[in-house]
Amino acid sequence: MKVSITSLDLTDLDVDLVIVPLTEQQATESLNTLADDLGPAFTRASDDFSGKDDQTLIVYPENTRARRFLLVGLGMADDVTMESLREAAARAADVTAPMGVETIALTTPRVSVDLDSACQALVEGFMLASYKYLDYKTTGGEHRPVERIVMHGDKNDTVGRRGAERGRIVAEAVMLARDLVNKSPHDKTPTLLAREFEKIGKKAGFEVSVWDKSVIEEEKMGGLLAVNKGSVDPPTFTVLEYKPENAVNDRPIVLVGKGIVFDTGGLSLKPTKDSMDHMKADMGGAAAVIATFDAIARLSVPLYVMGFIPATDNRPGGNAYVPGDVVTMHDGTTVEVLNTDAEGRMVLADALSYAKTYNPMLTLDVATLTGSQVIALGGRVAAVMTTPDSDSVARLDELEAAGLRSGDMVARLPFHAFYKKQLDSEVADMKNVGGREAGSITAGKFLEHFAPTPFVHIDIAGPGWTPKKMPYRPIGGTGFGVRLLTEYLRGLAAPKKTKK
Ligand code: BES
Numbered sequence: 417m418k419v420s421i422t423s424l425d426l427t428d429l430d431v432d433l434v435i436v437p438l439t440e441q442q443a444t445e446s447l448n449t450l451a452d453d454l455g456p457a458f459t460r461a462s463d464d465f466s467g468k469d470d471q472t473l474i475v476y477p478e479n480t481r482a483r484r485f486l487l488v489g490l491g492m493a494d495d496v497t498m499e500s501l502r503e504a505a506a507r508a509a510d511v512t513a514p515m516g517v518e519t520i521a522l523t524t525p526r527v528s529v530d531l532d533s534a535c536q537a538l539v540e541g542f543m544l545a546s547y548k549y550l551d552y553k554t555t556g557g558e559h560r561p562v563e564r565i566v567m568h569g570d571k572n573d574t575v576g577r578r579g580a581e582r583g584r585i586v587a588e589a590v591m592l593a594r595d596l597v598n599k600s601p602h603d604k605t606p607t608l609l610a611r612e613f614e615k616i617g618k619k620a621g622f623e624v625s626v627w628d629k630s631v632i633e634e635e636k637m638g639g640l641l642a643v644n645k646g647s648v649d650p651p652t653f654t655v656l657e658y659k660p661e662n663a664v665n666d667r668p669i670v671l672v673g674k675g676i677v678f679d680t681g682g683l684s685l686k687p688t689k690d691s692m693d694h695m696k697a698d699m700g701g702a703a704a705v706i707a708t709f710d711a712i713a714r715l716s717v718p719l720y721v722m723g724f725i726p727a728t729d730n731r732p733g734g735n736a737y738v739p740g741d742v743v744t745m746h747d748g749t750t751v752e753v754l755n756t757d758a759e760g761r762m763v764l765a766d767a768l769s770y771a772k773t774y775n776p777m778l779t780l781d782v783a784t785l786t787g788s789q790v791i792a793l794g795g796r797v798a799a800v801m802t803t804p805d806s807d808s809v810a811r812l813d814e815l816e817a818a819g820l821r822s823g824d825m826v827a828r829l830p831f832h833a834f835y836k837k838q839l840d841s842e843v844a845d846m847k848n849v850g851g852r853e854a855g856s857i858t859a860g861k862f863l864e865h866f867a868p869t870p871f872v873h874i875d876i877a878g879p880g881w882t883p884k885k886m887p888y889r890p891i892g893g894t895g896f897g898v899r900l901l902t903e904y905l906r907g908l909a910a911p912k913k914t915k916k
């Protein structure tokens with residue numbers, strides 16, 4: 417999809433469809449103005465459209481080059497947020513989809529959300545709602561996506577242009593993550609997935625280097641190797657580096673993504689329905705990390721960022737690791753494995769301890785880590801935990817704010833030191849499971865043991881995948897985390913926030 421800006425008169429727009437988002441406060445007046453310029457169809461439309469947020473109405477005016485207009489309700493002006501704009505654009509995309517239109521114009525609404533953010537949100541909502549995964553369809557794949565979105569605004573609207581452009585880049589990154597998650601497991605073995613990462617890095621402009629099994633062995637990544645033991649395919653460990661010349665930080669931000677390309681549970685085998693049947697999504701954290709690199713590189717965010725992606729499948733093959741195995745991890749810690757299905761923390765721990773060699777200013781991991789996260793927060797909100805230090809409250813405030821703006825919402829879980837006791841082992845330094853209570857938190861505590869400080873853990877088990885259609889997210893991989901991390905990193909790079 418291409419995105420451009422125009423300030424032509426509405427009558428002169430040569431597009432298949434013009435989308436007009438309107439609040440309840442604006443509806444009457446705007447429809448009168450439209451009627452003056454484009455004809456009485458808009459006067460009649462005002463009988464059926466008042467701007468409520470569940471309304472859409474198609475209008476076929478006479479005096480215009482555009483074939484049709486679509487009015488979309490935004491609800492009450494005071495309630496308009498970036499997220500409600502995304503959802504409004506998504507409703508427009510849903511109405512538009514069956515029409516097979518190629519070019520649309522979107523009029524910039526007059527709302528309290530600043531113009532730049534409003535344009536970003538509308539473009540994101542429209543593009544993400546239009547997403548369809550068709551790689552394996554041999555029929556029904558004729559779906560023609562919209563080719564061009566023209567943002568219609570006032571003359572000299574440079575701010576709107578930047579927001580619309582950012583919306584396009586972010587939406588494309590989210591769709592890239594969705595594509596990787598939706599891919600069939602046999603098409604994304606660790607090696608094939610790493611090839612994709614290399615392609616993405618080359619196109620967007622960041623470094624990608626892929627370690628094969630022999631390097632992983634030299635580095636003594638015992639956790640990653642243990643999980644891989646039941647597998648026929650070798651593991652990979654991918655290192656990402658984005659270091660622009662104008663970076664505001666000397667020590668890198670590190671992003672670690674869980675790259676379990678398929679999680680059967682291993683010998684602690686998962687049941688199929690509503691469990692193993694969507695475990696191709698267990699590399700959703702890795703997808704979020706690579707796609708965030710894509711977004712920040714394309715947006716030229718002035719930050720030095722490193723990424724680490726440990727990748728393997730988790731299977732009960734011939735020599736698979738077993739409950740009772742004691743594994744020596746990358747940092748030398750010994751871990752008693754009591755459930756082979758707690759594999760994510762095994763591979764992430766090695767990546768986190770390797771990250772220490774970079775002396776990062778901040779380390780974040782994104783992972784589809786625990787079923788408890790889904791039970792606690794559901795499918796739309798991720799869990800965040802962070803090192804309890806003097807900056808942790810501000811850090812969580814900023815993450816939550818980035819979540820609200822981006823639409824990838826997060827909620828904080830407590831992270832007291834005492835939770836770690838649940839991981840005490842009789843035979844080794846730690847167990848890999850902490851029991852039923854506070855399962856997401858003990859998983860986070862396990863990771864914290866290996867991570868550099870300060871550390872943020874983001875569990876996306878629920879929101880990484882959706883089993884039902886949600887606003888601008890079809891069934892399947894959601895690309896959750898890309899918008900959150902991109903927005904958060906943009907904030908870290910902004911001059912006002914780099915006080916330290
Ligand atoms: N990949 C799963 C977590 C998961 C569950 C992701 C549901 C998405 C939806 C993870 O590897 C796992 O199996 N976790 C176990 C840990 C337990 C054995 C301590 C879990 O949460 O059941």
Ligand code: MN
Pocket residue numbers: 679681756757758759760
């Ligand atoms: Mn598992």
Ligand code: ZN
Pocket residue numbers: 676679698757759760784785
């Ligand atoms: Zn898993």
